[in-house]
Amino acid sequence: MKPHIKTIAAIIMLLTLQSCQSSDKKQDDTNATDQTQLIQLGGRKYWLALPDNYQPANSYKLLLAFHHSGGRGKEMQSLSQFDKISNDYIVAYPESEQVEWNEGCECNIAHRLGADDLGFTSNMIAEIQQRHNVTPGEVYAAGYSQGGLFVQNLACNLPHAFKAVAVVAAPMSIQLASSCAPTQPVSMMMVHGTADPVLPYNGMVHSNFGLISSPDAIALLAEKNSSLPYVLQKSLHANVNLSSYHNGKQKFQLFSIKDGGHNWQFDGFDTSRKILNFFATVEQAELPEHSQLVSTEQGQFHVRAMGLNNPGPAVVLLAGPNYNYHSDSAWFAALQPLLAQQYRVYSIDRLGNAFSSIADTLSYRRFADDLAAVLQQLEEEQVTLVSFSSAGISARWFYQQYQQQFDIKAMLYIDPDIPLPHSLSLYQGYPADWYLENLPALLPHLAAGNWTDRTKEKLETEYSEIKQLVAGHDVQVDWTYFEQIMQLRLLIPQQQARAREIAAYIADLDGYAALPMVTSIPVSVIDSDFEQLQIEQAANEPELAAALLQWQQEGSSWSAEQASLSNGQYIALADSDHLVPLQQPQQIKSALDWLFNQMQLP
DSSP states (O other), X not given: OOHHHHHHHHHHHHHHHHHOOSOSSOOXXXXXOTTEEEEEETTEEEEEEOOTTOOTTSOEEEEEEEOXXXXXXXXXXXXXXXXXXXXXXXXXXXXXXXXXXXXXXXXXXXHHTTXXXXXXXXXXXXXXXXXXXXXXXXEEEEEETHHHHHHHHHHHHOGGXXXXXXXXXXXXXXXXXHHXXXXXXXXXXXXXXXXXXXXXXXXXXXXXXXXXOHHHHHHHHXXXXXXXXXXXXXXXXXXXXXXXXXXXXXXEEEEEETTOOSOSSBTTBOHHHXXXXXXXXXXXXXXXXXXXEEEEXXXXXXXXXXXXXXXXXXXEEEOOOOTTOOOSGGGGTTHHHHHTTTSOEEEEOOTTXXXXXXXXXXXXXXXXXXXXXXXXXXXXXXXXXXXXXXXXXXXXXXXXXXXXXXXXXXXXXXXXXXOSHXXXXXXXXXXXXXHHXXXXXXXXXXXXXXXXXXXXXXXXXXXXXXXXXHTTSOOOOOHHHHHHHHGGGGSHHHHHHHXXXXXXXXXXXXXXXXXXXXXXXXXXXXXXXXXXXXXXXXXXXXXXXXHHHHXXXXXXXXXXXXXXXXXXXXXXXXXXXXXXXXXXXXXXXXXXXXXXXXXXXO
């Protein structure tokens, strides 16, 4: 190591020690508490803290907490207090062999002297598992300052040993960033003050000990762990911002503490408790603002709730598919915020869509029953349903089955499926018949990731088309929400859910076609002319063009009749795309305003 590198290391060590929030007096290594034991292991040592009321027959999680440069295990125990906060963990506080941990930069004293800290960590885990009943798959690590740099090394080079890790007050060395290649995903949480003078939040340039920024570090680790591409940014507190990625099973989060220094704890942010909460929820993706999961006997349903202080019947938004059969509340990223200015609005995702849980049996018909259970949990009895595309099947079945249980004031269809013979023959043909026939073979094919690339290409194309669709219109789209929901379609379970819904579509349509038109409440229908483009594209195929034209005419006729029979509105949109909720949300709001004006409300 070059002399000036030693100088840098010494300065970092000194500043780290000065900024640590441990007690002023050094802990005596020989003075162990009743539940903390000093363990010798192959010339190395660590402190082991057992939970209060420890029972050998009980199973516990294992947490390894790594100290800062020049620190000791007992200092880390005093600083983090992990064993005092939770009785769910056995906590080990290891001690470095050298003044620093061998963090993976190949630039410090520990590396030069050959400290095998990765091996020591593996041996320590194995020994604790041999002596105590550690819950399988529940091993975690946390590190502060230079100990945090080492924990990043664990995430890159020993990921199979951990379910999740946490890093406090440390970005990532340029060297580790360039070499990090985890063999399997491991969740990571980072906490860093933006004004850290020791290991700067924004990184630093140096020929031997350069650092990338913490935002770049979490983005890099997310990418290397196969995360979905779009980050979720949230403001949690006046001085705390969250950047969150996930891959459907693991998540990667950076808590940025505004003006925070080189500390473990911060005002308004209890780092130790936040870390334990992260470990307990690593398989739960961070939800966007206004989102919640509503639990029923059938599973958890993703619900986005806005305008909750507005009076009157709740407006319930039900999503249907576009031409790629993608169907979730992303389609309401422009409509729901607009409606929430006046109404209490819920968008509710079916199982297998967005953040809702997965199920083996999925259909639009089934969702009518699920919807009733969700509304019951939300304590909403008086509702108006707004359904887009095939979600009209769910809305119609919900009305059929639950009109006595709920006060359904009105319905608004947007480009509904048409339950007439010619239209049904088109809907029930390709691709629905192909999915139904091939579903048993298709599901494992999807599970192997064979359609992920093509799904990604379709989503990228859709995103570009939607950007063009709203350009030039006075439409405000919540793009952050749109991205967070859209990217979930890449996940294998969501791909399989889409296939299951398409396969069930034929039976859904048969049941829907057997139902009469609604006449006892007002039903308005927005009918776009999106079929016109398909008709023009089929100009060289006269038979297909004629079939599409008949579909369009049949749809307009049925929609106008349904609106007339129920004293609703028939609204024909010219030069319109099928994605009316994104392109023309104001048209939907105007139609909804009209319906509310017809209601006799107290």
